[in-house]
Amino acid sequence: MKNYVKILLAAVMFAAGMISHANAESALDKIVQSKKLRCGTMLDDPPAGFRDQNNQPDGYDVTYCKDMAKALGAEVEIVETPSPDRIPALVSNRIDVLISSTTPTASRALTVGFTQPYTNNIMVVVTRKETGITxxxxxxxxxxxxxxxxxxxxxxxxxxxxxWQKTGATYTGYASDAESYLALQQGKLDAIVISAGVFHALEQSGQFPEFIQAGVAPLADFGSIAVHRDDQQFLNWARVFIFQQETSGRRAEVYKKYYGDGPLPSLNSNGVSF
Incomplete structure (x- = not known):
C-alpha cells in the first residue's frame, strides 16, 4: 500500500511539474513580461499587408498585430514573413505569433496551433482583358x-x-504576390486567383489597368492566427482576442478601412465554426 501511495504521489508531482513547465514556456507570459510582441506578417500582400509611402508596415493584418499588442500591453515588432516562410518563422521562434492571412489546413495544423478564423477572403479569378477568360x-x-x-x-x-494538365493547363509558383502580378501583366500567366479585397485594392491603385475580374473561384480562404502548436495558453488567449475584435465591431472597422464598403464576410463556413 505504501509503495502504491508513493507511486501515486510521484505521478501527481510529475504531472504538476509538466503543467508548470508548460505554463513557464508559454509565449503569453513572455510577451506580457517583456512587453514586446513579435508579429509575423506578409508585407507584399495588399491590403492585408504592405508598406506605406513612408516604407512603414500597414494593412489589415498589420493592424491586427498592433491591436493584439495593445491588448497585451506590449510594443509590437512587425516581422516581415514572405508566404513560404510564414510557418518556418513561427516554428523556429523568430516570431511569437503569425497574423498573415494563413489558411488553417490539417497539414499545417500538424506543425502550428490555429485559432478560429479572423478573416475571410472571397477568392476571384483575375486575368487580362485580352485572354477571353470569363x-x-x-x-x-x-x-x-x-x-x-x-x-x-x-x-x-x-x-x-x-x-487540367491533359487540356494544356500549366502552373508556375512564385515567391511573392508581387511577382505573380508582374508575370500576369507581362503575359507569362493567363490568370491568378486572389481575394476580392486584394483585387479591389489593385484596381484602386491603378498599377494594373489591364487586370479584370473573371468570376469567383471555388475556394474558401479563411485566415487564422497561428501560435506554437503546444502553447495552449496563448492559443486560448488569441481565440478570446478574435472574439472581442468581432463583438466590439473592431473587425468591421478595420475591414472597411482596407477592403472598402462591401459586405463583411462571415467567419463561419455553412454555419459551422471552430
Missing amino acids: QYSDLKSKKLGSVVGATPEQLFKQELAGG
Missing part, C-alpha cells in the same frame, strides 16, 4: 500561377492532377 472553368487550358505554399497553389495543383 469564368473559373475557362482556366482548364491556361497558364496559371500563384505564390508557393499559398492556398490557390493547392487548388491549381489539384485541378492539374484531376485533368
Whole structure:
C-alpha cells in the first residue's frame, strides 16, 4: 500500500511539474513580461499587408498585430514573413505569433496551433482583358500561377492532377504576390486567383489597368492566427482576442478601412465554426 501511495504521489508531482513547465514556456507570459510582441506578417500582400509611402508596415493584418499588442500591453515588432516562410518563422521562434492571412489546413495544423478564423477572403479569378477568360472553368487550358505554399497553389495543383494538365493547363509558383502580378501583366500567366479585397485594392491603385475580374473561384480562404502548436495558453488567449475584435465591431472597422464598403464576410463556413 505504501509503495502504491508513493507511486501515486510521484505521478501527481510529475504531472504538476509538466503543467508548470508548460505554463513557464508559454509565449503569453513572455510577451506580457517583456512587453514586446513579435508579429509575423506578409508585407507584399495588399491590403492585408504592405508598406506605406513612408516604407512603414500597414494593412489589415498589420493592424491586427498592433491591436493584439495593445491588448497585451506590449510594443509590437512587425516581422516581415514572405508566404513560404510564414510557418518556418513561427516554428523556429523568430516570431511569437503569425497574423498573415494563413489558411488553417490539417497539414499545417500538424506543425502550428490555429485559432478560429479572423478573416475571410472571397477568392476571384483575375486575368487580362485580352485572354477571353470569363469564368473559373475557362482556366482548364491556361497558364496559371500563384505564390508557393499559398492556398490557390493547392487548388491549381489539384485541378492539374484531376485533368487540367491533359487540356494544356500549366502552373508556375512564385515567391511573392508581387511577382505573380508582374508575370500576369507581362503575359507569362493567363490568370491568378486572389481575394476580392486584394483585387479591389489593385484596381484602386491603378498599377494594373489591364487586370479584370473573371468570376469567383471555388475556394474558401479563411485566415487564422497561428501560435506554437503546444502553447495552449496563448492559443486560448488569441481565440478570446478574435472574439472581442468581432463583438466590439473592431473587425468591421478595420475591414472597411482596407477592403472598402462591401459586405463583411462571415467567419463561419455553412454555419459551422471552430
